[in-house]
Structures are given as C-alpha cells and as structure tokens.
Amino acid sequence: MLRNLKFAFNSAWQSFWRNLAVSLAAVLSITLILILAGINLLVGHAFSQVLDGFRDKVSEISINVSDDTPLPNVYDFQQQLAADPRVTSVKFVTKDEALTQFKSDPQNGVLAQQIDGNPLDAKLDVHVKNLGDVAAIDAKARQWSGVDPTDPTNYQGDFVNRMLQLSQWLGLAGAALLVILLIVSVVIVMNTIRTAVYHRRKEIEVMKLVGATEWFVRGPFVIEGIMTGLVAAAIALALLVISYEPVVARFKSDVGFIPLSYDPAFISSLATDLLLAGALLGALGSYIGVRRYVRI
Amino acid sequence: MVLTPDFATRPVISFQHVFKTYPTGTEALRDVNLEVPEGDFLFLVGPSGAGKSTLVRLLIREEKPSKGKIFVDGIELGRMKRRRLPHYRRKVGLVFQDFKLLPNLTVYENVAFAMRVLGDPDHEIQARVAEALDTVSLSGKEHTYPANLSGGEQQRVAIARALAHAPRFIIADEPTGNLDPATAWEIMQLFLRINARGATVVMATHNREIVDLLRRRVIAIDAGQIARDDRSGRYHEDVAKPQVRVQ
Ligand SMILES: Nc1ncnc2c1ncn2[C@@H]1O[C@H](COP(=O)(O)OP(=O)(O)O)[C@@H](O)[C@H]1O
Ligand SMILES: [Mg+2]
Numbered sequence: 001m002l003r004n005l006k007f008a009f010n011s012a013w014q015s016f017w018r019n020l021a022v023s024l025a026a027v028l029s030i031t032l033i034l035i036l037a038g039i040n041l042l043v044g045h046a047f048s049q050v051l052d053g054f055r056d057k058v059s060e061i062s063i064n065v066s067d068d069t070p071l072p073n074v075y076d077f078q079q080q081l082a083a084d085p086r087v088t089s090v091k092f093v094t095k096d097e098a099l100t101q102f103k104s105d106p107q108n109g110v111l112a113q114q115i116d117g118n119p120l121d122a123k124l125d126v127h128v129k130n131l132g133d134v135a136a137i138d139a140k141a142r143q144w145s146g147v148d149p150t151d152p153t154n155y156q157g158d159f160v161n162r163m164l165q166l167s168q169w170l171g172l173a174g175a176a177l178l179v180i181l182l183i184v185s186v187v188i189v190m191n192t193i194r195t196a197v198y199h200r201r202k203e204i205e206v207m208k209l210v211g212a213t214e215w216f217v218r219g220p221f222v223i224e225g226i227m228t229g230l231v232a233a234a235i236a237l238a239l240l241v242i243s244y245e246p247v248v249a250r251f252k253s254d255v256g257f258i259p260l261s262y263d264p265a266f267i268s269s270l271a272t273d274l275l276l277a278g279a280l281l282g283a284l285g286s287y288i289g290v291r292r293y294v295r296i
Numbered sequence: 297m298v299l300t301p302d303f304a305t306r307p308v309i310s311f312q313h314v315f316k317t318y319p320t321g322t323e324a325l326r327d328v329n330l331e332v333p334e335g336d337f338l339f340l341v342g343p344s345g346a347g348k349s350t351l352v353r354l355l356i357r358e359e360k361p362s363k364g365k366i367f368v369d370g371i372e373l374g375r376m377k378r379r380r381l382p383h384y385r386r387k388v389g390l391v392f393q394d395f396k397l398l399p400n401l402t403v404y405e406n407v408a409f410a411m412r413v414l415g416d417p418d419h420e421i422q423a424r425v426a427e428a429l430d431t432v433s434l435s436g437k438e439h440t441y442p443a444n445l446s447g448g449e450q451q452r453v454a455i456a457r458a459l460a461h462a463p464r465f466i467i468a469d470e471p472t473g474n475l476d477p478a479t480a481w482e483i484m485q486l487f488l489r490i491n492a493r494g495a496t497v498v499m500a501t502h503n504r505e506i507v508d509l510l511r512r513r514v515i516a517i518d519a520g521q522i523a524r525d526d527r528s529g530r531y532h533e534d535v536a537k538p539q540v541r542v543q
Pocket of ligand 2: 348349350469
C-alpha cells in the first residue's frame, strides 16, 4: 500500500514536470478561476459587511402614540419594549420634540410653515437588533392600545423586505457564478489528465499487460490532478492576500461613504475555502478524466 | 525434461465457436474452435491479416469475442469481471514483436516494473529479477537502457519481464518478427526452455524455418478460420507442394 502510494506520487510528480507546458497552462487557468472565485467571496463578504452597516440604519422603527394615551401607559410600553431581547434601545419623543424635529428638517420647509398647531404624534423611536425582527416589533406595536390607529408606525415592510431579498439574490448569483467557475476548472483538469494519459500511454499499456489494477494505473493521475488544483489555489490565495488590503484602502479613499473595511479574520476562511476547492476540483476533474481515459 | 502435453485431460485454453467482428465490420475470426492442453507449445501461422493477432488479443482479454466462448483455466473470459482482469493478466506472460520496453527505465527497472506494479516487496523483486535476467542470459546488463541493447537483447528483457511473476501461460505475437535468423533461433530456444518448465506457450509467428524445424503443434489460420491443426506440423501443409499465396 505504502509502496503503491510512493509509486503514485513519484509518477504524478514526473508526469507534472514532463508535461510542464500543459501542467502550467492548467495551473494558470485554474489560478485565474480561483482568483475570480476568491474575488467573488471577498466581494460577497464586503457586501455583507456593508449591508450590516446599512441594517443598523434601517433597523429603526417609530411607533406613533395617539394623543389621548396617558403618559404612564406610554412609559409602561416603553419599558416593555426595552425588556424585549430583540430591541437595542427605545427613546420617547414628545409631541413638541417631534414638531421641532419636523421643522428642523429642511426637506419639510414649505409644509412646516403651513402647519397649524401640532398635528404630529408623540412617538417611541425603537432601535431593533436584527433587520428581520423589525416586522415583529411593528406587529407588537400595532396591538398596543396606545398606538395611533390612523398611522401606527413608520414601518415600510416592502422596502425592508426588498433589501433582504436583494441580498439573497446577490448571494444566489454569487453562488451560481462559483458553481460555473468550478465546473470550468473541473473540465480543465480533465483535459490536462487526458494529455498526461496520452503522454504516458506506453507506460499505461505495459502496466495493463503486466496486470496492474485499474486504480494502480489511475492513482498517479488523480494525485497529479489534486497537485494541480492545490498549486493553483496556493498561487491564487497568495495573490489575493497580497492585494486585499491595498485594494480596500484604495476603495475607501475613493468611495468613502460605503463602510468597507479590511478584515484580516476573513483571510483564514478564504484560505480554507480556496485550498479545499483546489484539492476537490483537482480530485474530481482527474477522477472523471481517468474514468474516461484510463480503462483496462 | 520435456512435459508431454496431455490431450486427454481438460484443456487449459478452449475456444468454442468464437467469432470476432470489429466495429469497422471486419470479420477477423469466424467460428474458431480450439483446445490447448496444459504444457502445450503451439504456433499460430498464416498470412498477414489472417486473424492471428486478433486471436492473441482475445486470449489476453484485450478484446471480447463477438460470439462464442473462450475459457482459460476454467474461467470464461467474456464474462470475467473487469476487476478480475489484472489477476488474470498476472497468470499470463506476454511478448510482442515490438518488445514494449519503457525507454526511460534500465533493464533491471523494466523487469522489476512488472513486480512493482503488483506491489511486491523490494527484496523479493531483487531476487526474482536476478533470476529472470539469468534465465535470459542478461546478467550484467542490469543498468543498461533499452536503446543501448540489440534487438535480440531487448526481446530477452521483454521475456524476462514476462517471466517475472512466474506465469502459467506465455503468449507471444511475432516475438521474432524484428530479429535476424540467428537471434530468432536463440529467442526460440528460450521459449522452449520456458515451456519445458511447464508453461503453456501460444505463439503467433511468420518464421517458417523455425516452425518447420521444431515440428510442434501448428494451427494455420486463413481469413479468420482455422484451416489446419497439426500436432507436429510444418509452416505449410505439405513441403512437397508448398502453397504460394497471393497477397
Ligand atoms: N482494431 C481493429 N479494428 C478493425 N479491424 C481490425 C483491428 N485489428 C485487426 N483488424 C483487422 O482484422 C483482420 C485480422 O487482423 P490481425 O488479427 O491483426 O491479423 P494478423 O495478426 O494475422 O496479421 C485484418 O483484416 C485487420 O485489418
Ligand atoms: Mg499480427
């Protein structure tokens, strides 16, 4: 067994160097593909970082209090909300404060001058931890007896849902792109293996004639495939790691308002993903390749 | 000591109404029936394109018969599972006209290759390779590369490789086809010696002098059919009126 493994590794190594041009072409193509895959992962990660920042902003909800609600009732509900584990903070805004806020917003300029008295509700500004929980807090508020029945909250379910959906679609598109990239690399590995098999057809013929088992003949090619995938993954990873921080810095200075940041912790997860992907696609491509081209 | 093949016992090789038609439509073999007892030494003769190599390829299960059955050592080759094939091939030593040596390996490594492939331990490989090289009188050439050997020496290496796992069958397709008469004769002596030790030998050949001199079993194939099967035959049916074949 050990002897066979040694033989397989030796042959794989020799074959890799013997078909250096083809091996290098495969390594480079797969490196490119894995770089694309890595960029895909990095962009996905950056997007979720940005989305997290964005979530903070939209995860606020204002509950309008009807004018005839007694103040103790409002405090009571405020405390109830504050005790909710999904809620980060609750702030009570009186009618006067609400009016001041409204008037100070330049967007409301003309409208503010036409206001007679104070038609605005007092409100509870609630900050929710997770964007997905805003809807639940909204529902809870609508059931509260003190809420203004004509205009209960400022919750715009549609918008929030659309944001969530968009991020899901983007994730899906990223995953689909990854799958396509991986399929392409599997095909590339298959073709390298075909070339390697062609170069070693004489040796394979002799192996068959002296009674080598099918997997003894196939083993070296599978190892060669895994080697190709791993080398490509290592190169892709190195290039990505080297350029990650400068690119983020550059991006930050150019488009400052998007809260993108360099995340060194993500590198280790990227490394695992890429190396695993390299090894797996190498193994898969060469496995399919030898099953097709190495028969006894 | 020469073992006399025992035609009364169950044959180790048996062809029963074997047909082979290639995907191209060529009918290479038609209704071939053949029985070979253990220890036999037989020549397959016939013009080029008669179907000798096809018969050999069927025998080592490189091809399957289109119709009919082939039994070797009690196993029907056409129904043998693919994963059993390596085990079967280890029982068979193969020798070809073009030697099929690996040019980047030395004589020693070429012979050892067959045993490496089977995962034999190093000390056993060393002993068996030495023995096989001794049998073919190539001791001392272990570290030479095939390109630096004569044709006869290369064929000896190939025979040593075929002998490395002590096969019960030696199957050879024109093993002397590339060799001059004197060398061909030496190689033939080698096959006789291997046969004398008990291996069954099936050899396709064009070498008329040798066939006529040895007077062993001769099976003549013509256009895919067995035309003649003589227990101690000659290359042509009758020396008195040799047949001239138009190509
Ligand atoms: N792989 C193949 N595919 C198609 N036809 C073949 C193949 N091998 C041999 N043949 C044909 O089968 C016939 C017998 O060939 P072969 O067995 O090689 O004869 P021999 O060895 O007696 O010269 C020939 O007509 C040859 O052209
Ligand atoms: Mg032939």
